[in-house]
Amino acid sequence: MDGRESALREEIVRVMVAMNARGLNRGASGNVSARLGEGMLITPTGVPPAELTPAHVVLVGPDGQWPAEGLRPSSEWQMHEGILRGRSDVNAVVHCHSRHATILACAGREIPPMHYMVAMAGGASVPLAPYATFGSSELADAVVQALGGRNAALMANHGLIALGPSLSRALAIAEEVEEQAAVYWGTLAIGGPTLLSDREMTKVLDLFKTYGQTRVGGA
Ligand SMILES: [Zn+2]
Numbered sequence: 001m002d003g004r005e006s007a008l009r010e011e012i013v014r015v016m017v018a019m020n021a022r023g024l025n026r027g028a029s030g031n032v033s034a035r036l037g038e039g040m041l042i043t044p045t046g047v048p049p050a051e052l053t054p055a056h057v058v059l060v061g062p063d064g065q066w067p068a069e070g071l072r073p074s075s076e077w078q079m080h081e082g083i084l085r086g087r088s089d090v091n092a093v094v095h096c097h098s099r100h101a102t103i104l105a106c107a108g109r110e111i112p113p114m115h116y117m118v119a120m121a122g123g124a125s126v127p128l129a130p131y132a133t134f135g136s137s138e139l140a141d142a143v144v145q146a147l148g149g150r151n152a153a154l155m156a157n158h159g160l161i162a163l164g165p166s167l168s169r170a171l172a173i174a175e176e177v178e179e180q181a182a183v184y185w186g187t188l189a190i191g192g193p194t195l196l197s198d199r200e201m202t203k204v205l206d207l208f209k210t211y212g213q214t215r216v217g218g219a
Pocket residue numbers: 029030095096097134158159
């Protein structure tokens with residue numbers, strides 16, 4: 001194992017612990033992956049963050065195989081693999097069942113352009129991927145298709161997925177989408193949001209590109 005693999009394993013554990021600490025996830029649900037060469041590192045199935053160690057993280061090869069010894073990868077490994085395969089701009093994927101994103105996902109709603117920070121997910125809205133059974137290749141396909149070129153999507157009757165060039169960025173997007181989901185949910189209790197125009201959201205998306213990856217959210 002080289003230094004990069006060790007560092008990624010440690011970072012994946014940190015992200016899982018952070019998701020729990022920040023209320024994005026509970027128990028053993030949720031999973032995190034990062035690209036490593038032609039394959040990926042991904043959290044194992046059924047291990048709560050408090051018990052997770054870097055050695056538990058599973059290396060899945062480009063052929064979809066993992067070592068016979070050690071733990072099995074997350075049941076959602078095909079979803080992570082499909083995203084990483086199709087998006088050369090993405091190196092990390094975070095999936096969680098954060099409360100407000102999941103409320104919207106269970107109500108069959110996407111997040112509309114009601115706050116400029118919605119654009120952090122890479123579009124004027126956060127799309128909703130149609131429902132398919134957890135861990136299925138149908139779910140993987142539905143999520144890849146709903147994402148298109150964007151960085152986050154809600155998953156109907158399930159949760160949230162966020163991606164980025166790095167683990168820290170993917171986590172930051174997941175946190176922001178959960179916050180936007182909470183705000184949208186709140187507006188629905190008082191008559192619904194006032195939406196921003198396509199023109200304004202296009203302007204914000206352009207500004208976010210100019211700001212660069214690390215500065216987004218500073219405004
Ligand atoms: Zn899930």
